Amino acid sequence: MLLAVIAACEIGFWVLLAAGLVARYLLRRPKAGLVLLAAVPLVDVVMLVASILDIHRGGEPGFKHSLAAIFIGVSVGFGHQSLKWADKWAAHYLGGAPRPVKPPKKGPERARRERAGWYRHLLAYGVGVGIMVGLGLLSGRGYDAVLGPAWTWTIVLAIDAIVSFSYSFEGAEPEERTAREKQSV
Numbered sequence: 001m002l003l004a005v006i007a008a009c010e011i012g013f014w015v016l017l018a019a020g021l022v023a024r025y026l027l028r029r030p031k032a033g034l035v036l037l038a039a040v041p042l043v044d045v046v047m048l049v050a051s052i053l054d055i056h057r058g059g060e061p062g063f064k065h066s067l068a069a070i071f072i073g074v075s076v077g078f079g080h081q082s083l084k085w086a087d088k089w090a091a092h093y094l095g096g097a098p099r100p101v102k103p104p105k106k107g108p109e110r111a112r113r114e115r116a117g118w119y120r121h122l123l124a125y126g127v128g129v130g131i132m133v134g135l136g137l138l139s140g141r142g143y144d145a146v147l148g149p150a151w152t153w154t155i156v157l158a159i160d161a162i163v164s165f166s167y168s169f170e171g172a173e174p175e176e177r178t179a180r181e182k183q184s185v
Helices: 002-026 030-038 038-055 061-094 108-139 148-169 172-185
Strands: none
Touching: 002 030, 002 038, 002 061, 030 038, 038 061, 038 108, 061 108, 061 148, 108 148
């Protein structure tokens, strides 16, 4: 049953997001669009309540609870940024706004952007693992079964940290170095 709720919540997320953007830009109903977009986080509340109820009713803590925790963590960590991104592109395609500026491919701004993405990932991880532990404790059976995916997520987080912070050490492109070297001579 919980897996069906998780699937319905994921579908609900995208339906609310699309409906909010369509109402806002195609139907020219910004208040209705805002209400629909504001309802997007409620999907996570439904998923969390369903997970808690499943555990409370005696459900065996396991992967489905971990999956719900991961979805909620990712929504907390990346949800606002994802909504802003979708809103900018919908404003462009549906509302006639200028095309959003593409993020830089290199340089200090790219490094800041990558680090900010990792911090959001860290927030998602903290929320997700915190929910996993909470559900495990609520079950009274321990949280080992619920924390299984957290170990893989820890490795992914570490790899993301290495990649994200590697942009801080990115040097100038070879052509840029050559041009600067020629100017200094």
